Amino acid sequence: MTEAQISNHHCTLLVPPLTSAPITVQDRSTNGTFINGIKIGNGNSKVIKSGDHLSFVSSKTRNTFFSYSFQDLRETEAPDEIYSYYDVHEELGRGTFSIVKYATKKSTGEAVAIKIINKKRFKDDKAFNQMMREVDILKDIQHPNIVCYKEFYSSKDHLYIVLELATGGELFNKIIDEGKLMEDEARNLFFQMLSAVNYLHENNITHRDLKPENILLEKNGNVKISDFGLARLTDQENVMKTLCGTPQYVAPEIVRMGIPGFPNKPEGYGPAVDMWSLGCSLYMLLTAKLPFQSTDCVLLYQMIEQGNYSFPDDLFHDISKEAKDLISCLLDSNPETRITAKDALNHPWILKAKSKKRPGPQVKEEETGKNVRRKFNPPSKKK
Template sequence: MEPGVPPPPHPPSPTSAGILFGKYQLGRLLGRGSFGKVYQARSLVDNSAVAVKIIDKAKTISADMEPRIVREIDAMRRLQNHPNVLKIFEVMATKKKIYLVMELATGGELYGKISGRRKLREGAARRYLQQLVSALSFCHQNGVAHRDVKPQNLLLDEYGNLKVSDFGLAALPEQLRNGLLQTACGTPAYTAPEVFSRRGYGYDGSKADAWSCGVILYVLLTGLHPFDDSNLVTMYKKIHNRDYHFPDCISKPARYLIFQLLDPNPDTRMSIEKLMKTRWFRKSLRSHHPENSLFHSYSSSEKWCKPDIVTVPNAFDIISLSSGLNLSGLFEATNRKGKRFTTNDVSGEVVLEKVKEVGEKLGFRAEKGKGWNIGLGKGKVVLIVDLMEIAENLLLGEVKVVDGGAEFDEVHWDNLRDGLQGVVLAWHNDAV
């Protein structure tokens, strides 16, 4: 460069002055999604309002997270043509960030309508279920199973119409093995029991989504979770034993549908297709939306009502706030650092023997305790591994760092997880 000649100006950054790639004006922060922050934005082309999810590659792109982001984008692109599925308009990227431009749902989460134990009148609950089921049926017809259907992932537009979102745990057709899915994932309070207990046999993603619909219908009508318990072990037992009751506020037809959907046996559980043909579901089914939604929007005249019983925060509240399979806080309060896992098709003795083998390879001294319990010691670090049976062929394990938590970092956790791959079905404190 010649002396006295100024250097060429640097090209503007993708978000100079709050303008994203010269196309969108970023606005206020709406919240944090599965993979990044979500902002309200305005299109500089047609002045329309959109939502922009900004994903920081350095913080979230990993062996676990990258496939989830790809799945979310792929699933949303396949499902663009349904009015009750959140639309994705554009995907842009730089070396450091990914930008997903999506439909803006100004009505917030469906969870906001039922938080604080509020319940809906049957007509309002039916309309939300109609829109949800229509969207899920469309997903299944296009080979996509959502696998994380819960009120936090169901958004509302300005007319009160439901929009299914967050496809980060969705299963695409290429993930099927002999027509079935294998990965354990989802939020436990809304996830079908076979997702965690049928290791090696696989499960039908559409039947798993049908189970979630049953839980959501119960929650919408009562403001409570059907298998309410702060102890995860007890909650799993209730699920497998069909141990729940119907408050008087639920009509007999609605009870019948919930009972059929919350069948622990997926082979006899009511399917989405059969649900759509029932008289209760089809009642008041009509088109009444300015943008041709399949179902009419929520009416402001529909009143909310409080449930008769108000209780202290329960498992529904706790699990609802958890992300993916993060179950921290579900058991009795403890100051110990730890992680939990599920395993099946192997005995407790086999699991403990594997724990001992892996621990010794990592330099720990193993000492078996009473029952399904084993201790691992190395220097200042002491671990306790407990196992308990929560259903037939399904064990829940908990690894607790009793001492030396500062020395037992993520590298040690990674080594332990890798070593136990042969017996562990899923780790419940890690995002899937």
């Protein structure tokens, strides 16, 4: 750590010999040591627990130089404390490393979802760090269309992430069960998804795995973006280089990075990958089909890299030109010209959803369309 704002002896972790005694952090810095965004203060000490966020220089000033998720390794003999506070019930879903279960808080009866991660499934630190990254990101974000983080527990064999419960299931299952959505319903859901992604991008967070399976629904029809296991914090000087995502939703620039000998191979990618994934998701909302489909992975990636998709009449005969235009703007093979979340929120198709949600005087759609349409012309090759 060579930054001027970091002191030579910034802080001290005081670990007592008794495993039951708390670990404390003593701040010895000039510019500040923070636990969960709260400054300890030079010469002061504060208890730190597993799941707490330790940072040097305040995260609120967006000048954090180093930030760590603290894990007390002495907990190897600790019981699974969470069961003292929650009654854990039936399974809601499962992934590679985790199981999500329905639970209720004993003290209040509040219904929650608990993501249970088996530490033994982690083969290396990379996978573990990816899971802890999800915890760190969820702690710092608050948006009505993003699943809300509540608590974190750790034991010898498991990690527990307590999350807001979305009672309406996955958007993917809704499409599978009911088929394609009517345009008004699709627009309302997609507007919420865009709003959440715009919030993430404004806070330098890229989700990297947006798809209907990771969009949860509430019973009132509102959406909640979930599963931040692949999400990354970025800034203008930091590009991501990891090949990740679900194949059918992965952006061309990620595909290009994985092609040996690809000319002008990109050095990395940015938040635009989320916009591509949203384009694939919108296509699926309106048709119950994906724009890029093949059982041959090589052919699938070729189609994605070339932006080889279409609007067949049997799927799009009753879908508006504005909806197809937005899909075209999202499925732009060039990440530099691909529409951003901020601009997509002002697209003519989305403005209809926004005007319905907003009380008071309505924007004249004809005038709005005239002003915005100059920026959103679908590529001529898409018929």
